[in-house]
Amino acid sequence: GVELALIDIHDAFTVFPVNKKEWRHTLAPSTRDREILLFQALLFGYKVAPLLYSRFAAMLGRLLQSGIALENGVSQIYLGDTIWAFQGDLGSRSSSLAFTLYTLAALGARISLGKGARANQVTWVGVQLTLVDPDNLVVGLPAKFITELVKTLQSWTRGYAPLKELRMVAGKLSWMGGILPRCKWTTSVCYAVLTQQLKEEEENKAGGKRESRDRHGLFPVKRLEMTRRWLIDYLEAAMVRPMRKIYLGPKTSTDIVLTTDASPEAVGAVLSLN
Numbered sequence: 001g002v003e004l005a006l007i008d009i010h011d012a013f014t015v016f017p018v019n020k021k022e023w024r025h026t027l028a029p030s031t032r033d034r035e036i037l038l039f040q041a042l043l044f045g046y047k048v049a050p051l052l053y054s055r056f057a058a059m060l061g062r063l064l065q066s067g068i069a070l071e072n073g074v075s076q077i078y079l080g081d082t083i084w085a086f087q088g089d090l091g092s093r094s095s096s097l098a099f100t101l102y103t104l105a106a107l108g109a110r111i112s113l114g115k116g117a118r119a120n121q122v123t124w125v126g127v128q129l130t131l132v133d134p135d136n137l138v139v140g141l142p143a144k145f146i147t148e149l150v151k152t153l154q155s156w157t158r159g160y161a162p163l164k165e166l167r168m169v170a171g172k173l174s175w176m177g178g179i180l181p182r183c184k185w186t187t188s189v190c191y192a193v194l195t196q197q198l199k200e201e202e203e204n205k206a207g208g209k210r211e212s213r214d215r216h217g218l219f220p221v222k223r224l225e226m227t228r229r230w231l232i233d234y235l236e237a238a239m240v241r242p243m244r245k246i247y248l249g250p251k252t253s254t255d256i257v258l259t260t261d262a263s264p265e266a267v268g269a270v271l272s273l274n
Contacts, residue, residue, distance in 0.1 A: 002085065003131070004122045006124060013044055013052075061075055072086065083122070097118065126145055128243075150235050173186050193219060256273055
């Protein structure tokens with residue numbers, strides 16, 4: 001059997017304590033008068049937080065994977081969210097999952113059990129994964145994801161729209177391109193418009209130029225008009241079946257496979273039979 005398992009680290013960034021010398025950089029105003037908050041742990045919002053935690057997550061991932069044979073389980077990590085694919089009989093899968101959970105607990109990484117999952121269908125960082133059978137995986141987007149994206153695009157009807165919305169849409173399109181490859185080109189267009197607008201703002205600021213109306217943080221919608229219309233039509237059609245089926249089994253009927261290393265002489269190799 002095969003199953004998917006989600007493991008979420010609770011308040012992942014706060015695993016890191018902040019050095020006392022850095023406390024002066026972690027002050028924030030309180031909701032009470034004459035009070036200031038001092039954060040002694042790494043929090044969301046710090047620019048360096050994702051990089052620092054990603055290094056820690058990579059270490060955790062390698063450590064856990066080294067304790068589980070590849071034929072029993074493999075993992076993928078996105079910041080504090082980990083997805084595992086476990087294979088074998090129920091006892092073997094349960095043993096592999098228990099190993100990961102107990103090891104994380106021993107290292108002091110708190111697990112958010114409420115966000116965990118163990119099934120043949122899970123939603124991981126906005127993507128729905130369904131194991132139809134051991135050889136087929138369906139990757140899909142939740143309807144809410146597409147509905148909200150279309151709603152944002154439909155609101156860009158005239159004049160100017162917020163740059164933060166454009167940045168958000170570009171990020172979602174980049175993610176969506178892995179499931180609906182036909183829309184990949186729109187990501188490049190959005191990022192090109194975003195880059196151009198930021199460049200113009202910097203040039204205006206350097207030259208001391210001010211427009212008659214303050215349009216800082218906005219972009220002209222007309223630069224994206226054709227792409228916007230195409231996306232709305234495409235996404236409304238994709239809503240009927242916002243998914244992609246991936247075959248996990250061997251793509252050929254080859255009985256013997258020789259996988260060599262990266263050296264020109266092919267000194268090392270793995271021989272796979274059947």
